[in-house]
Amino acid sequence: MGRDITLFSGPWSATSLDDLALKTKEWGYQGLELCCWNDHFEVQRSLAEADYCQQTLDLLARHELSISVLSNHRVGQAICDPIDQRHRRIVPDYVWGDGQPEGVQQRAGEEMAATFRAAQRLGASVVSGFTGSPIWSYVAGYPGPTPEVVAGGLREFADRLNPLLDICAECEVKFACEIHPGQVAFDLYSAEQALDALDGREEFGFTFDPSHFLWQGVDPVEFLRKFPNRIFHVHIKDACLTLNGRSSLLNSYFPHGDSRRGWDFRAPGRGGIDWEAIIRALNEIGYEGPLSVEFKDAFMDLDSGAQEACQFVRRLDFEPARKTKEDAFRHA
Amino acid sequence: MGRDITLFSGPWSATSLDDLALKTKEWGYQGLELCCWNDHFEVQRSLAEADYCQQTLDLLARHELSISVLSNHRVGQAICDPIDQRHRRIVPDYVWGDGQPEGVQQRAGEEMAATFRAAQRLGASVVSGFTGSPIWSYVAGYPGPTPEVVAGGLREFADRLNPLLDICAECEVKFACEIHPGQVAFDLYSAEQALDALDGREEFGFTFDPSHFLWQGVDPVEFLRKFPNRIFHVHIKDACLTLNGRSSLLNSYFPHGDSRRGWDFRAPGRGGIDWEAIIRALNEIGYEGPLSVEFKDAFMDLDSGAQEACQFVRRLDFEPARKTKEDAFRHA
Amino acid sequence: MGRDITLFSGPWSATSLDDLALKTKEWGYQGLELCCWNDHFEVQRSLAEADYCQQTLDLLARHELSISVLSNHRVGQAICDPIDQRHRRIVPDYVWGDGQPEGVQQRAGEEMAATFRAAQRLGASVVSGFTGSPIWSYVAGYPGPTPEVVAGGLREFADRLNPLLDICAECEVKFACEIHPGQVAFDLYSAEQALDALDGREEFGFTFDPSHFLWQGVDPVEFLRKFPNRIFHVHIKDACLTLNGRSSLLNSYFPHGDSRRGWDFRAPGRGGIDWEAIIRALNEIGYEGPLSVEFKDAFMDLDSGAQEACQFVRRLDFEPARKTKEDAFRHA
């Protein structure tokens, strides 16, 4: 299909954007999904310096790379989360400030708003990211939340998001919230509830990454069919169940790359995701955005893995049929 | 086998102990696992009133029921948890007090210590319960905790538990911590880590309830074989996966009894647990404690369900072979 | 639950109603689903003879049996089917007449209307049955039908059914069309299309028999949730896949009872149906009608099988929980 294959820049935090762009092109990609938490793209500079965005665009253009999506997951996490020490590592110092929770949340929201503005300057129509959640810790634990507590959490989510989405509207940018554990929306029904909490406003949709559905037992195709108009962005990332009776889906406390986990991420095509079903469902719902490789395989070399992933996506994304009425009646 | 079949009293909070004991006997049970969060058993009265425990024992004796395990999950949850409003509903008012977190945790610990003393007076050798966890919210969310954060959480757990376990030792009672989401120990490897954090001290072991393993993908038999000497108590509760592509193992925010969940508890024998394998593993490790029915099936009537469950456990708990060397060489 | 367990009288065509009622009661049933294609119940006599219905009701009352559903599958098949010689065996001679197709269809419709009137006289609120289909032969064959042909078939179905459903309305009886191969509605989506063709009129709903879903790969629970208000009747019949690489789901041309088939019907509980999931879904949607055993197991004795089936359904149909808001917050 004519979809762009892009690369999520996050894992190459130690590589300069120029070097990364060179490689990205060589590996066969058509674009970059720039992440805002390293020097690949700095939100504040983009607003403060008149030519920063254009310089970034020029750099990409030299490598014949496009940019249609800007990502800011890390700072987004601090918008609705109860803040703790872990957030210090994932937000800029100026967002962390004195670390007082409400202030951190406030500044994280402002940074996300700034990201929307930056996206507009870049000509990127979508910002992908996280929001954090006031009620994540209640999800699978004990005691479970009452319906009132859940409703309250969703309300807080909406209250914090709505002003930011107003800025989206202003900037003609959409916010693609990644369906992901740790967020308000982490599976199909919670995505529906998040959307409802926002009264289905059109600036809000989803970054679809099937690797998060695998271990939760959700069929990614059902998700795509449930929200055909809300798939604003797609991450290509695989995952694999590694259950052996002792490992668990909650993974004890093991980090990615520990073989005692019950699941882990994998390079695209080397895990358990049914990509064939997904690409067909993406064709069915008419998704026309990029297919963005988020390379995350704790066991595999980043550079050679990213190259292989691009080839994988190219084979996967076949040319769909031009449907006509007659097609349905062809010889069986 | 000669194991006692007992009933976990918690769900009959609206029934007096006398009425519940009458039913329990009629349904075929041999004992009760008394829960301390309703008037079935009141910890403070048991310590304050000289004859409270004996009266309780007399009452049970009138119905030919034994008691070998005392349960105090609710207050235990507040020992290590970061306290929030949800805890107010599950601890006594005198534990909640002014609701200042550290104070609640402190008093929850004291109440658990009191429970150990009460168990001793009742002649119950095991207290089953929860501990809460300082790091539960980090388990499946984002950002994941660093190894240092995990280690810190385990240290806090040990620091809070050790004084309580000293009282266990003093009272000659064991603490059977239920492996359960929301606790420090929720799967096989986290149970191992919890045990290690406590240097494997002998007063600490587990309440084994296979319903929590099912959806995590852990084989209950592997758990039993991993900790053959730490299975201090067994809950008989079933569960069923109800994945249909849209539901998820994290259950969105749906409470038990909502059919959109990806799993839910079931009456024993009406779910997906392989009880045959479990009873054989319990025989193998020489577990001699009670088989305690925790009836929790949001779709089934409590009383008739409890009666059916007792019959189910009786069929399940077959008379094991008396093993002799010769047995291994019998005709194939 | 308080649901009646009833027996579908069809297979005992060689047994008088009095003898069958005696057995039915002895086997433990609470009612009979009378079939109109043998002398258990004769539609024309019921309309012609003033006391026929009362005599039937008296006979049943003597055996303490109720009747809430009257069945007329055979004649119903001739309403929409293209008529061929096979229909001669399943309709009364006066319906077959000269065998001219349109006349047979016409008279079959009239007989079904008469059945509705008879049901009213009996105090049975539901008539279960078939309708036949003008387009069944196109379903899996070649060449497939154009959308226009399908639409035409559905229109014909509606044209033939609507006048009959008017009589239903008049008689305050509902028509429970069995979802079954050979009918317009044979799976979930075709049931939806049939309902749409009738503009969802309230006299029309379904007889749910999960044995027909098994080999088609449809989840019976999905069906119940799709049409919670249209489940007018339930047949308890099991089925088993017997695929071995050579047998097929289309069963070559083998009749029931030939072991080369790829599936066949089974006595309840001896096949592959997940009854536990079904009874829970019936509780969920609030179905309050009878559970009617249609005994059809070509390998098993009819009488002893019917007795076993009644016991099976009694165990299956557990007492559901009385749901309260509080239930959702009980100890996990």
Add this chain to the structure above:
Amino acid sequence: MGRDITLFSGPWSATSLDDLALKTKEWGYQGLELCCWNDHFEVQRSLAEADYCQQTLDLLARHELSISVLSNHRVGQAICDPIDQRHRRIVPDYVWGDGQPEGVQQRAGEEMAATFRAAQRLGASVVSGFTGSPIWSYVAGYPGPTPEVVAGGLREFADRLNPLLDICAECEVKFACEIHPGQVAFDLYSAEQALDALDGREEFGFTFDPSHFLWQGVDPVEFLRKFPNRIFHVHIKDACLTLNGRSSLLNSYFPHGDSRRGWDFRAPGRGGIDWEAIIRALNEIGYEGPLSVEFKDAFMDLDSGAQEACQFVRRLDFEPARKTKEDAFRHA
């Protein structure tokens, strides 16, 4: 292996034979399976015009393409089928004539006979096609046919086929009847019955297309081993089950390409067929005919799909071992 990879010409009805031959060669194929229902090959012209066949052969030769199989499924369908309006679209006008059923059947048979003669002129040793069936509508519906009705249907099939097979014998051509829903022979045992009805005459065998076996639950390998000498032709076409609880194997009334179906065809290698097992079974039975790609994937572009399919078949069709007695004793 040295087997030819050929392309079934049917789906390119809008492409001239010359253009199609050019592409076919470019995509890597070695031959074409010409279909007689578009202007790729016209049966009547081939008999009427002295040099038509030679011109066709010359055209193919210019593109270095062979032809070993001629296909005439559409007109074949009308030989044994009860004729209805759907057939009008799949037979030539001169076969349809006045549309009187018996006449249509008669002329369809004559056209098939003409196809055999045309094949002889082309040097194609096999004609692949359908026959239709007098009893297809009885296969999964209600009421089921009596054994006598089945026997009658098979007899009619034989009566209509035998004269045509006499012409096969005369022309030294074989008829490869495709095992396919809608035909007399649609699964393993019905294929056996069809063969028996024809007394196993040697001109009659099968076109093997595993995509039709998948949803019926038949193992294609069992089919190949059952009829090792009757596999006259092989279609390479994949299929995929898309069951999700709501979809069904009978596909409601949905045409190919509707995602609510329970199965659909797929490009080779993108579905659920175990091609590795099939190619090994084809090697085992010594099948030496072409592997003919019938490209039918309602979701995929025809031209790029056909190219990919050719590459897929080339990888699949590995060089088999030259078996010697010694081989069986090599080092394990």
Add this chain to the structure above:
Amino acid sequence: MGRDITLFSGPWSATSLDDLALKTKEWGYQGLELCCWNDHFEVQRSLAEADYCQQTLDLLARHELSISVLSNHRVGQAICDPIDQRHRRIVPDYVWGDGQPEGVQQRAGEEMAATFRAAQRLGASVVSGFTGSPIWSYVAGYPGPTPEVVAGGLREFADRLNPLLDICAECEVKFACEIHPGQVAFDLYSAEQALDALDGREEFGFTFDPSHFLWQGVDPVEFLRKFPNRIFHVHIKDACLTLNGRSSLLNSYFPHGDSRRGWDFRAPGRGGIDWEAIIRALNEIGYEGPLSVEFKDAFMDLDSGAQEACQFVRRLDFEPARKTKEDAFRHA
């Protein structure tokens, strides 16, 4: 069905026949399958003492128990096996003699012949047993045997069996060789080869015990259908796969009852055998012999297990349908 449920006496070697018969009757059995390797039945005494058989029959009659099958597996093992020290424990001293292999084999054959004669005296029409195998050690090992070596082994088997089967014929007794690892016939095709080696002589058939098929991956139903006239006896014994990634189907060197095995025997109904399919296949082939419980579950008490097993078989062995032509056409 009217089939007798009998008990294989072997495991009660420490119980006198009188005591065992008393229990057997109490547990609900109708007969005993007497084993000849303990004092339940002594072959030599039965031939030497005029009234031994009658006394045995009288004893059984007192307990209302029948005997239709006599078992002699242990001595049978020594007929074709290469003899080693393990055989000393399973044959009587007078068969072992000086332990010279050929002599042991010779005497084992004579003892089996004597068993046939004893069976005749008892009125038992079937002797169940083993034969050992000259080529068992070659089955899964290295180097594999050449076809000549296999043929030689089968020939030796036939040479040793044929004279014994002549005595069967003389005594009007049949030999039901148990399909079992360690024998010439251990799976479906080796059973076929064994039968072929004996030219299919009618005195030779099989003891069918599905527990041996489970771990080999053979479908017991396929076996029954392959040899419908050779099922002379049926053992009811269950088995369970206990694969966990570390255990193996070859079970390392662990004896029964070691939980590290990859499979083990189980009480009937507590393992992985599909008994429903088996009982239907036994009905289908018209097997009319006893269903004989061979109780072998290393984890379960023998006596209570045997009692439960009898109840299990009674539920399993349902009354089959009396088939009539009409049955095939009953309402679907």
Add this chain to the structure above:
Amino acid sequence: MGRDITLFSGPWSATSLDDLALKTKEWGYQGLELCCWNDHFEVQRSLAEADYCQQTLDLLARHELSISVLSNHRVGQAICDPIDQRHRRIVPDYVWGDGQPEGVQQRAGEEMAATFRAAQRLGASVVSGFTGSPIWSYVAGYPGPTPEVVAGGLREFADRLNPLLDICAECEVKFACEIHPGQVAFDLYSAEQALDALDGREEFGFTFDPSHFLWQGVDPVEFLRKFPNRIFHVHIKDACLTLNGRSSLLNSYFPHGDSRRGWDFRAPGRGGIDWEAIIRALNEIGYEGPLSVEFKDAFMDLDSGAQEACQFVRRLDFEPARKTKEDAFRHA
């Protein structure tokens, strides 16, 4: 990864080493695993002729091929096996000698010792091979061995191996015993027992070939994790289960390449082995030896198969991640 891909020379017994080396290089391999049972490498000449080893090394060097593993499975089999006629075909005449069992075993051991010495001369650090087993025939047969018999067999194994392993130590060569049916160590626990019998001496480890685990139901990954320091060599060979109800895992007596078997070997990537999991586990345990293709697919051409296999292994053996502490905390 930087691992060498090598080819096991055994199957090309009819090809001279020079010709094989030429092909091996062309197919893309980096080395050869020389087998000692054909003229590719002759142990006795290597010891007797001063320059034989150097000539072999020169020949390989001309083709840019390395050698790090020398294989001698066939003669190894005779070390611990009870000798029978099958061994005559797999050992050199000078080892067979007069065929007296103890002498054959003695000389087989000496030949293996000579192989160790030859490996040292070649600079190969590993010898791969078999040992045979004194108790293989007892593994799955009847009667099972007593624990004493097993212990005796393991002792005999150790007694025969220890002197040979002394020579390994002397030569600074390791012995990689292949886990394989027919050996003392054939699954995970028997490998553990073999290692224990040798007191875990460091010269002894394993050749890991996952194809032998597949049909035994052992997870190859569990094996690698159990013995991370004992994986001295790896064979790349695939296998496929071909169970169809009639075939069995013990394969009747059918040789490789007979389609009635229940499993057979396959070319790498064309069977059922989960290679992705294996390569990750090999990375995890730090295996740095060669990946050696043992091509054994009775249905596939040897030369083209070997070429395909090399390409398969190259794709499989991806570049692993360079793990750093930070990796565990990257964006999820």
